[in-house]
Amino acid sequence: MGQQGVFFHGRRCGFYDMDCDRCIVRDGGYRCNTVVILSRAFFRAFCVMLEAIPTEERASRSGVQHAVRGTVMDQHHHLFDVGGAHVARLEDLRLIKGEGCYAADWKLPNQAHAAFLRADRAHAKIVSVNTEAARKAKGVLGVYTGTDAFSAGYVKPLSMLTFAGKDGMKARIPDRVVLAHGRVRFVGETVAMVVAETALQAQDAAELIEVEYEELPVVVAPESALADGAPQLHDNVPGNLAFEQEAGDAAAVAAAFAKAAHVTKLKLDCTRVAPSPMEPRACLVGYDAGSGAYTIHVPVQGINMMRMQIATYTGVPDDKLIIKARDVGGGFGQRSIAYTEYVALMIAAKALNRPVKWVATRSEAFMSDSHGRANYITAELALDKDGTFLAMKLDWIADLGAYLHPAGPVSPMRNPVTCLNGVYKTPALFGRWRVALTNTVPVSAYRGAARPEIAYTIERLVDESAAQMNIDPAELRRRNFIPPQAFPYKTPTGSVYDIADFPGVLAKALKLADVAGFAKRRADSEKRGLLRGQGMATVIENSGAGMFPKDEIRLEVAADGNITAYSVSHSQGQGHETTFAQIIGDGLGIPAERIKLRQGIAEQGLIGNHTGGSRTIVGAGTVCSIAAKKLIEHATPLAAEQMGVEPSQVTYANGVFQSTESERKITLGELAAKKPLTVTGEGKFGSTFPNGCHIAEVEIDPQTGVTDVVSYVTVDDCGTVINHTIVEGQMHGAVAQGWGQIFGENIVYDPETGQLLTGSFADYPMPKAGWIRDITIADHTTFGTISPLGVKGMGESGCTASLGALANAVMNALRPLGVPPLDMPLTAHKLWQAIAAAKKGH
Known part of the structure; x- marks a missing residue:
């Protein structure tokens, strides 16, 4: 079922110059599924080129070697019927042909453009902001500062750090006005926003804004930030300590270390990095004065996560926030955040009653996109004379920057504890974690979190x-x-x-x-x-689980038998259009090419987790299989009705319902032409x-x-x-x-x-x-x-x-x-x- 092409076993592979059974014919051309090639349309030229390269040179250029597959699965389980093979990605040809829709492609009628003035120092009081020259500049429609953002009430971002820490400590969450109000706390923080007819006009006008600062002491190292007498970033975060927790058994660890034959100690810095996805951050916000609804086009990892954060930040009801996205050029955790720029655009869109668009430059990305990692760890391992692990302890400081992104502190507080012993049967574990605030770009989840x-x-x-x-x-x-x-x-x-x-x-x-x-x-x-x-x-590593109550996938069958699948989990290059189609196609016995995935369609109202933490295949992927099964169950009595038989007298295979009592049959498409054929599968799965x-x-x-x-x-x-x-x-x-x-x-x-x-x-x-x-x-x-x-x-x-x-x-x-x-x-x-x-x- 779900055949993906005609296989030519025993062909001589032009890439490896060896026998290979992964060449298939598709669309009139060959496709080698042993290696990742940009698109099947280019495979013939690729093979011809490689045939002219000497064998030894081909091997050196391959870049990847594929070892024999292995499995220790229970004999009662089989590998996925159409999966496991090197099936070509369905989305690649569309993207290579330039048919993708990324940030710079979004357009709405009469849209204006925004640019941001950013702090040029790491810590300072804002004495004054003079916007007079900027307001008079050519094409300028509006200039907004921290006063406007504070008046709008856009002050308190969502925090996911809701559990208690050491001695019942609650997280100290600093306010963050979406345009700096009263003080700036890192180089790159948004201070003012200019909206103009063109992006260039907005940028030019932003440079005319004059800000008077009063310098304050700076602290950028987390250990220094936690030291006595360090410069304080926020009044409600004394000592710059936003959160502290402990996990494990301190007494058991102490006893194990006391009797250890050997102790290894290391001080490790897991450096701060810039995620740097290929597509820059961007946002386009439209406002409907009649309904009070905002339409927000933004690259996301999941529309529900983005909606929840913006609703918390702004107080705008969920049903008035329509989040839209299509293709996303890389994520790595960075796309799951409702950045201050996105929320600030809402102020302008409402004030001007015009759509407002902003696309970040790479320079802005380095100084304002969330950073990753920035964890500093002292760790010790106790062993007996034979090398058996007795205990491990660690002291972990997480540098979260000047403010807390929603998932920023959750990553170092939760994920290490979940797998604190790794793959080893270490009997005693203990750790201390502290979240420090510094005059640096806020840190959030980055691939692996x-x-x-x-x-x-x-x-x-x-x-x-x-x-x-x-x-x-x-x-x-x-x-x-x-x-x-x-x-x-x-x-x-x-x-x-x-x-x-x-x-x-x-x-x-x-x-x-x-x-x-x-x-x-x-x-x-x-x-x-x-x-x-x-x-x-x-x-x-821990994976799979998510914060939403369940994951949903909706399937709609068209009269031609093609199926549209809707999901709120959003691909940023992971290949959902292919994987989801394979799973659904396997469940229904139809080719994956007949299944179209649509992501980020807010109007569908689906519940589900964003794509991150390697969870999507466990959650939404599994629900694809559940939805396929549910579609068959839902359609069987409808097919029986059309054929004039009992549901128990109907079988299903490969997109066709067949009567066991006669030769009558009806396809999914034919059935959908007579009655709407839509189902929603759901499921909730743990780690x-x-x-x-x-x-x-x-x-x-x-x-x-x-x-x-x-x-x-x-x-x-x-x-x-x-x-x-x-x-x-x-x-x-x-x-x-x-x-x-x-x-x-x-x-x-x-x-x-x-x-x-x-x-x-x-x-x-x-x-x-x-x-x-x-x-x-x-x-x-x-x-x-x-x-x-x-x-x-x-x-x-x-x-x-x-x-x-x-x-x-x-x-x-x-x-x-x-x-x-x-x-x-x-x-x-x-x-x-x-x-x-x-x-x-x-």
Whole structure:
């Protein structure tokens, strides 16, 4: 069912020059599903080009190696019928042809344009704002300041930090007027908004605004912000401590450390990064004076999350906020926030009774888009003489910037606790978490949302312990894994891991990475004057669960038999149009190409979670299957009525209802032409726990400090794989983001002035194509028990594992020189300095 093309088994692959069964004929052309190609329309030319390249050169250009698939699923479960294969993404051709609708494409009749004046200092009182010249400038329709925003009551953003902290502490949530009122607290904060006939006129006029400031002391380091006597950012946040919590058993941990034969301690900085999606932030707001409703076009990860935040910020009822979005060019957590600019546009749209549009520049993005990570952790691991883990404790400071984004503090407070023991049966755990406010851009969830940080911390501790105790790092992990027979496993902090096979995942990764041959490769590197290292990370993360009461998917059947599926979860490149269509097509037995996904349609009134936290396949994806089943159940009696038989006398297969008593039959389309055929599926699912093992191998040139990642292996358990092409694409992107953070990405502020020193791509190094060579991707799946599909989620696994694997590989290369533990970013300059210092003996 759901056939995706005609397979030609045994063809000779022009890409790998080997036998391959993944070439299919589609639309009159060949398509290789072994590799991710921009679109099937380009495949023929791509193959022809590659046929002219020598075999060995083709192999070196491949960029990805596909290992043999593996599964330890129960024999009663089968892999997804049309999934698991490398099915081409349905949305790609539309996007490549320029038919996507992104921020710059949004237009409404008579729309005006906004520009923002931003604070040029990190902490200051606003003495006065002179807008006279700006108001007189050509094309200007209005100028708005903090006084207007304060009068509108747009002061209190939503907070998701609703649970109690240490000793019952409630989160201290600072107010944030959408245009700064009385004081600015970070460079880039919105101070005034100009609306004009054109974007250029608005920008020119904004530069005419004169602001008089009274400088205040600045603090940008979180530890300094929490120190006695530090500059205070908000009156209701004494000591700049917005929240504090503890988790675990402090007494049990203390007892375990007292009897430990060995203790490993590390101080780790998980650096502040700029998410930098390809599409800039943008918003277009229209206002209907008759109904009092706002139509807000904005790139989102889910319309319900955005609506809820804007309603809280403004007091405008939910039913008066119509959120619309279509294509979104990357998210990484950044698209789930109702930014102050979006809300400020509502003031202008209502005042002018005209739509108002704003599109951010890349410079604005660096100084006002939410930043990510910025967690600073001191961690200790206690072991007995045989290397058995006895306890772990940590002290975690989260730098959340000058204000709290809704999900900002939730990520470091919740996600690390959920998987505090990682993949290990560590019996005693304890942690202390503090949220600090600083004169910097507010921080929010970034791909992984503190899951990479806790995995990084644990895996750095494990490798450092292995080195200090002279135990093979893989063996140390084996000794402490939660064994397969222990599942479901309740962790010391209360999470329940449903199913996994950590030893199996590790074993496959060790084989694919050829760990047994590493010593020879290291010796070969030494002969060439290079330092070679290998590092691994075995990790687990929580996924799946969401904050909304359920997820809904609506299916509508047209008279031609095609189906429209509606969802509030919103893709930012994850391939929902393909994955959802595959699941629905599998359930109904029809080709995925006959199913059209429509996202962000507010008029449908659906309930559901936004796309983030690797949850969409678990929630909305599973509900796609439920909705398909419900459609058959709903349509069966209708079909029986049309055929004049009882429902019990009707069977369904491949889009056709058939009478068992006669040759009469009716298709879904024919039935929909006679009666409206619409159903809404729903479901609520808890946390899932995807896991995996990544092994990185690096070479470092001691003369320059330049690191080359020569091999990277991933083996992951994400449960049932719906589409390998999409899973591998997610892995590629997430691993690349991990590489970027380890080897260069780092937002830096001047400690004295709070000025942003990395405000462009000239100063902030993004991962480049040349960094990323071969990635070997494999899976070792167990059938998840939370979703009927057996899925667990996959979007963040690459970030979660890559930080530890890469850092451990670098330290493995440097450790023989006596280099002490280093932390990210592991830039060439930092490594060169460390190597030089080690050679000098200090």
